[in-house]
Structure formats: structure tokens, C-alpha cells
Amino acid sequence: MWITRYRRPHPLAWRIVALALIAAATVTASGSGEDGGANPDRGAFVVAGYLPEWRYEGADWDATCAHVTHLILFSMEVTEDAKLTASDRFPHAHLDAIKAASMKHHCELVISIGGNKRTGGFPTVAKDKALTRKLARTLLFFVKQHGLHGVDFNWEYPNGKEEWRGLHRMLKITRRVFDRHRDETGERLTVSTTYYPDGRQEKILADFGAAEHVDMAHAMAYDFGPGGHSTMELAENVIANMERLGLNKSIATLGLPFYGRSKWQSGWRTYEDLASEHPSLGTNGGGDEDPSGEYSFNGLDTIAEKVRLAKTAGLRGVMIWELGQDFHPGDGRSLLGAIAREVWPEGRTKRLVRDEL
């Protein structure tokens, strides 16, 4: 997920269109969770979607939150003295709308720290216990100040054993600071981390016991190659690796790409662009390649099949990079719409209510 994260907004990127949402998603329940979080259904299957800052302008927050359990705002950075920076990438101007949508749909708001080329401060902070504690307190303060529900660590990637140990300690201390806050207020905040499922990082995370401190570990199951960058076979291997290497599946999510990659060069294109240009791709399950055979992506059928796979395998859920590369979720061609239909076949809220009875 290198190039995809740093491109400027594409002209065809997700615009607000006046489409009706799927009926079930518009029904809402009231009241907050017993643990004080936004999502009263904590044990349920997770749909966690990243939205990078270049998509904030024009985003339909209500429709987005209706289709995800966790909206991950991407991203801010940490400085070498454990302060948060890149505040201009936080959606201050949209916060009221985002929070209203979050409450209405019980969707948790998570701030992501890091990302490729955004991780400069991590090594310095992670090797120092006092700085790590300072960062954890800073994160708690930031999350509370803005009415968010958690933090996502996206260090790409720790280099060497000391840095991995540092990441582990960072997760552990953040969890501890958040737990103390829970004991004082009853509000439980989420901690997640990302990893590249190459068969090596699973083992490191498992050996460190990272699962004890995070609610979710997001497997970035894309950008592999050659050939299709995020095939069904890759998804199966990623899950097999969790089992083989001892990464607790009940905290792992399967990452799903909303973009295609060229098989011949380094280029990539959004699913929305590809399916707009080739209408056949957005209907009847679509396909996983554009007509020229250059771009491989996950079409409607593959996305739905991966969701089923994640459910059957007992994963925590699925993760999406990134929501702004799709059609509006009310559009029949939307990948996020396909995910929601698979996860909540009877509608999201009805299911919540039934689970609560």
C-alpha cells in the first residue's frame, strides 16, 4: 500500500450523490453501549474502513457510518518527542457531522497514527519507556478531546527486534492507559494495529503476545504480486498463516482493497474508476480484471466471498483500504454495499436489536 496512500484526490472519487441507502441501514437504534462505547455490539463482526484525509472533502459521513462498524481516520503522526502532529490531516471542519453519523449508526471513530512515510517519530518514541507513556497519555487526551473511540497504530514497519519490541510496549502501555480510563469512567476505548501478512510479521506479533493488548490486528492483505495483488488464494494463505504462526484469529481482520493494481507496472486505479470505465465490471458480480487484463482488483463477487471466508474462519472482521475508492454505498456497484449485504443480510440494526434481546 505504498503509492495508493499518497496520491492526490482523483476527480472521480466518491462524490455525494442523492441515492437512497439500503433501507435497513437507515433504521437506527438509540442509546449507547453498556460499556460506554459507540458500538453496543462489541463481539460482532467488524467492518473497519480507512478514510484518508484527501477524501474528507465531499464525503457522505452518514452513509459511510451506516456501512462500517469502525471508521478509521487516516492519519496523524507522532513526533520524536511523543507529540501528535499533522493536525491538518484531522477532519476538524467535519467533526460535528462525523460525530452525529457515528452516534446514529453506532460506528466507532478511530484515529490512525502513522502510515507509509508517516512513521518517522515511532522508532525514537518506542525505544524510550517514558516517551511511550507520554504518547499513550497524549493519545487518550486527543481521543477524549475529539469524542473519538480509539487509536490505530500503523507503523510501516518496525525494523529489527528492538523496534518490534518497542511497538509491542507501545500497544501494551496504550492499552493500560486506556484501561485505567475505563476503570474511572466506564468507557472502553479501542486499540488496533496493522501488519503486512508476509508470514513473518504474524510470527513476530504472535511471539510478543500482541493479541493481549489490541482489539484488532488489521492484515493488509493486498499489494502482493506478481499477478493479481489480492487474490482469493492470498486471503486463504493469510488466514492459514494466522493459524500456523499462532496469531489469534479472533482479533485479526482480513484487509480488502478497493483499488486495482497493474500487473505490468507500478500503476494502480480505484475500483470506482475501473468500473465506471467498464460498466460490465460493476454488474452481476463484476470480475477481477479490467478487459485489457492489466488491472487486477476485487470485484463484487470476490469481495463478498472474502467476507464469507473471514466469517467462516472466525476472524474479527474485515478491514478496507480505502473507502473513498468506491462508489457511494447506495449505488448497486458499491463494494462497501456488497460487504454490508453480506455481513448484515437482514439489515444492520435489526440484527443488533435481536442480539440484544
Ligand SMILES: *[C@@H]1O[C@H](CO)[C@@H](O)[C@H](O)[C@H]1NC(C)=O
Ligand atoms: C484470542 O483472543 C480472544 C479475544 O481477546 C480471547 O478471548 C482468547 O482467549 C484468545 N485466544 C487465545 C488462544 O489466546
